[in-house]
Amino acid sequence: xxxxxxxxxxxTFLASTVEAIEMVTIVVGVGATRGWRSTLIxxxxxxxxxxxxxxxxxxALNAIPIGTLRLVVGTLLxxxxxxxxxxxxxxxxxxxxxxVRELEEHGERWEGPGMDWTAWLLAFKGVVLEGLEVAFxxxxxxxxxxxxxxxxxxxVSAVVITGAVGFGxxxxxxxxxxxxxxxxxxxxxTTFGTFWSLEGLGIEWPAGDGAILGLLSLYLLTALAYIxxxxxxxxxxxxxx
Amino acid sequence: xxxxxxxxxxxxxxxxxxxxxxDWLLAASVxxxxxxxxxxxxxxxxxxxxxxxxxxxMVGVSLRRTSRRVA
Numbered sequence: 001x002x003x004x005x006x007x008x009x010x011x012t013f014l015a016s017t018v019e020a021i022e023m024v025t026i027v028v029g030v031g032a033t034r035g036w037r038s039t040l041i042x043x044x045x046x047x048x049x050x051x052x053x054x055x056x057x058x059x060a061l062n063a064i065p066i067g068t069l070r071l072v073v074g075t076l077l078x079x080x081x082x083x084x085x086x087x088x089x090x091x092x093x094x095x096x097x098x099x100v101r102e103l104e105e106h107g108e109r110w111e112g113p114g115m116d117w118t119a120w121l122l123a124f125k126g127v128v129l130e131g132l133e134v135a136f137x138x139x140x141x142x143x144x145x146x147x148x149x150x151x152x153x154x155x156v157s158a159v160v161i162t163g164a165v166g167f168g169x170x171x172x173x174x175x176x177x178x179x180x181x182x183x184x185x186x187x188x189x190t191t192f193g194t195f196w197s198l199e200g201l202g203i204e205w206p207a208g209d210g211a212i213l214g215l216l217s218l219y220l221l222t223a224l225a226y227i228x229x230x231x232x233x234x235x236x237x238x239x240x241x
Numbered sequence: 242x243x244x245x246x247x248x249x250x251x252x253x254x255x256x257x258x259x260x261x262x263x264d265w266l267l268a269a270s271v272x273x274x275x276x277x278x279x280x281x282x283x284x285x286x287x288x289x290x291x292x293x294x295x296x297x298x299m300v301g302v303s304l305r306r307t308s309r310r311v312a
Contacts, residue, residue, distance in 0.1 A: 230304060
């Protein structure tokens with residue numbers, strides 16, 4: 001294997017892994033919170049749309065306005081994430097670290113006969129947006145280095161391996177109390193929503209993709225602070241908040 | 242006609258509850274934050290901090306509004 005092929009493979013694999021982690025995080029988080037059936041159907045629908053887009057557009061993928069897509073999807077995720085953030089803070093403050101049994105009675109899990117369209121749409125959006133970004137990375141690196149085949153292998157391997165890791169840990173994620181999980185997923189959706197919507201506006205983050213970790217830490221600390229304040233209010237220690 | 246109107250109303254309510262949720266203030270503040278960021282960016286001001294700051298403040302405001310409603 002020549003050094004240029006190795007470079008293209010490793011670069012597309014690592015860059016695609018970053019996007020795939022975001023995709024799997026959203027799917028596993030939504031699945032563990034809302035239920036797996038509708039989430040997995042949403043993710044598979046997203047993959048089907050993605051495959052159709054890639055098959056039709058092929059190397060012309062670079063023409064799709066990714067900035068606008070990031071702005072729209074990011075804004076929706078941010079609004080939705082803030083709702084979960086707020087509800088999660090209120091529930092953890094009220095019930096503490098409620099166990100799984102308690103969650104099944106009062107949680108957000110869908111128990112209706114049909115499709116949970118909220119879970120479906122969240123998984124669908126996450127897969128389509130992140131999958132398109134993987135496709136852009138593959139096309140950009142592959143076409144530029146004239147090794148599109150190796151770039152495709154790098155991108156697909158990243159998605160398959162990250163997906164397998166996500167599938168492997170989904171039982172562990174389900175064991176996390178639902179109230180806590182709702183805060184965590186709310187914080188994650190808020191983080192990705194903030195990052196993508198501002199990238200869509202053309203904003204450059206101070207640390208590039210590293211800003212995601214900064215936002216995640218900031219929102220987690222905020223959630224803990226609000227949980228403490230809400231708990232104090234509920235206990236009558238701080239009625240003004 | 243009544244059936245169509247019922248379907249359209251249901252469709253609209255689904256999207257309202259899905260996007261806006263329990264507190265419209267959060268959705269409105271996100272849109273306002275993005276508009277302010279776009280305006281500041283056009284004025285060449287580094288404005289990446291506006292939306293995170295607004296999000297943190299508005300979750301607090303929303304929590305307070307909810308606790309007052311419940312009380």
